[in-house]
Amino acid sequence: xxxxxxxxxxxxxxxxxxxxxxxxxxxxxxxxxxxxxxxxxxxxxxxxxxxxxxxxxxxxxxxxxxxxxxxxxxxxxxxxxxxxxxxxxxxxxxxxxxxxxxxxxxxxxxxxxxxxxxxxxxxxxxxxxxxxxxxxxxxxxxxxxxxxxxxxxxxxxxxxxxxxxxxxxxxxxxxxxxxxxxxxxxxxxxxxxxxxxxxxxxxxxxxxxxxxxxxxxxxxxxxxxxxxxxx
Amino acid sequence: xxxxxxxxxxxxxxxxxxxxxxxxxxxxxxxxxxxxxxxxxxxxxxxxxxxxxxxxxxxxxxxxxxxxxxxxxxxxxxxxxxxxxxxxxxxxxxxxxxxxxxxxxxxxxxxxxxxxxxxxxxxxxxxxxxxxxxxxxxxxxxxxxxxxxxxxxxxxxxxxxxxxxxxxxxxxxxxxxxxxxxxxxxxxxxxxxxxxxxxxxxxxxxxxxxxxxxxxxxxxxxxxxxxxxxxxxxxxxxxxxxxxxxxxxxxxxxxxxxxxxx
Numbered sequence: 163x164x165x166x167x168x169x170x171x172x173x174x175x176x177x178x179x180x181x182x183x184x185x186x187x188x189x190x191x192x193x194x195x196x197x198x199x200x201x202x203x204x205x206x207x208x209x210x211x212x213x214x215x216x217x218x219x220x221x222x223x224x225x226x227x228x229x230x231x232x233x234x235x236x237x238x239x240x241x242x243x244x245x246x247x248x249x250x251x252x253x254x255x256x257x258x259x260x261x262x263x264x265x266x267x268x269x270x271x272x273x274x275x276x277x278x279x280x281x282x283x284x285x286x287x288x289x290x291x292x293x294x295x296x297x298x299x300x301x302x303x304x305x306x307x308x309x310x311x312x313x314x315x316x317x318x319x320x321x322x323x324x325x326x327x328x329x330x331x332x333x334x335x336x337x338x339x340x341x342x343x344x345x346x347x348x349x350x351x352x353x354x355x356x357x358x359x360x361x362x363x364x365x366x367x368x369x370x371x372x373x374x375x376x377x378x379x380x381x382x383x384x385x386x387x388x389x390x391x392x393x
Numbered sequence: 394x395x396x397x398x399x400x401x402x403x404x405x406x407x408x409x410x411x412x413x414x415x416x417x418x419x420x421x422x423x424x425x426x427x428x429x430x431x432x433x434x435x436x437x438x439x440x441x442x443x444x445x446x447x448x449x450x451x452x453x454x455x456x457x458x459x460x461x462x463x464x465x466x467x468x469x470x471x472x473x474x475x476x477x478x479x480x481x482x483x484x485x486x487x488x489x490x491x492x493x494x495x496x497x498x499x500x501x502x503x504x505x506x507x508x509x510x511x512x513x514x515x516x517x518x519x520x521x522x523x524x525x526x527x528x529x530x531x532x533x534x535x536x537x538x539x540x541x542x543x544x545x546x547x548x549x550x551x552x553x554x555x556x557x558x559x560x561x562x563x564x565x566x567x568x569x570x571x572x573x574x575x576x577x578x579x580x581x582x583x584x585x586x587x588x589x590x591x592x593x594x595x596x597x598x599x600x601x602x603x604x605x606x607x608x609x610x611x612x613x614x615x616x617x618x619x620x621x622x623x624x625x626x627x628x629x630x631x632x633x634x635x636x637x638x639x640x641x642x643x644x645x646x647x648x649x650x651x652x653x654x655x
Binding site for chain 1: 399402403406407413414417418421422425426429431432433434435436437438439440441442443508513516517520521524525527528529530531532533
């Protein structure tokens with residue numbers, strides 16, 4: 163019985179390793195989306211939304227693709243999506259940003275971000291950013307930075323639009339794509355499991371009456387290399 | 394010297410090893426493909442950044458393994474039911490008389506079937522689930538899906554014990570197989586219908602506590618269906634375990650005192 167269990171562990175480990183080596187790198191990419199509305203900080207020259215918090219559940223190497231899309235009815239002169247480590251943002255930036263000039267806010271955000279991307283305004287008040295590619299190390303906060311007067315809200319157009327327009331203000335969705343990278347750590351763990359499975363298999367096989375290993379040994383004794391086969 | 398129960402279990406497994414190995418390898422590959430597809434989603438958590446005055450509403454427990462267990466749990470259950478029904482075939486054909494003519498007691502004979510048809514498939518199913526998780530990230534085992542794995546093992550083991558009891562009582566493979574399939578596939582649907590009719594006629598909103606009776610035989614289904622109402626996996630397991638133990642004890646007691654072979 164131990165032999166069957168050991169054999170199953172080895173087979174299961176081999177299948178797992180093959181699938182994990184091949185699939186996650188080739189095809190698999192999960193996407194998580196969180197949506198919200200409104201500014202955390204709005205002034206006459208800029209506005210910031212503290213949109214999403216990205217943290218890890220697994221200690222594996224994770225490649226992220228982050229972007230934002232949404233709607234904003236006011237005019238904007240410039241906009242960026244920032245990914246900033248939560249520790250840095252909560253430690254100092256969060257408190258100091260409201261008291262800084264526009265240029266200083268932007269410089270500080272760019273200096274502390276692990277990644278940032280330009281956000282463009284498209285037709286029908288749509289917002290869309292480029293993609294930030296990064297390796298997730300520490301928990302991240304995703305911020306949307308918009309230059310322009312964010313204290314006023316423009317009322318929706320009186321003529322019926324060709325597509326539904328959301329209520330005035332900002333509406334955003336952060337999209338986070340994740341890819342797992344299999345590293346040596348995982349392969350070492352697979353090897354550990356293989357050793358355990360092999361030990362169980364050998365222990366079980368040697369104890370069983372029809373031992374496969376003993377049969378193999380006696381078969382190897384019968385057929386020695388270079389010796390002609392007997393009729 | 395090895396106990397006779399283990400010897401006979403090994404013998405049963407040896408006879409069914411090809412089918413068992415093929416089924417389990419199939420299960421393992423389905424599980425690992427599904428798990429690796431879900432792994433990126435399980436790997437990160439993306440939430441709205443909490444603002445001042447933000448109220449976090451209670452969320453239902455994340456049932457991470459539900460898509461995997463939905464498919465492989467069914468295959469595992471069918472395998473357990475089919476293996477349990479094999480005992481009925483032995484009793485029907487009279488092969489069991491041959492085995493029992495050897496120095497093996499009736500109790501050991503049935504106990505070895507419990508090991509071969511419930512314990513070993515459960516162990517292999519458990520391994521096929523935890524090996525990918527262990528390779529990817531052992532930490533995940535503590536947080537994600539532990540309750541789900543325990544409940545599906547309990548649910549299928551309960552079905553397995555019902556099949557063995559039917560096989561021992563009626564000594565018919567086809568009947569044991571039919572009872573197993575009915576118990577695992579049809580009865581949950583009927584019970585859900587009954588629950589729906591009761592709640593409709595009494596104009597009450599079901600709560601997780603009111604529906605705990607479903608967990609007597611189907612702890613995993615109960616957890617899946619009423620998780621959004623706050624169903625607790627531990628509660629479902631505690632309700633099911635006495636039923637599983639009682640069925641197994643009943644099987645062993647019947648074997649000890651009322652079991653006869655042709």
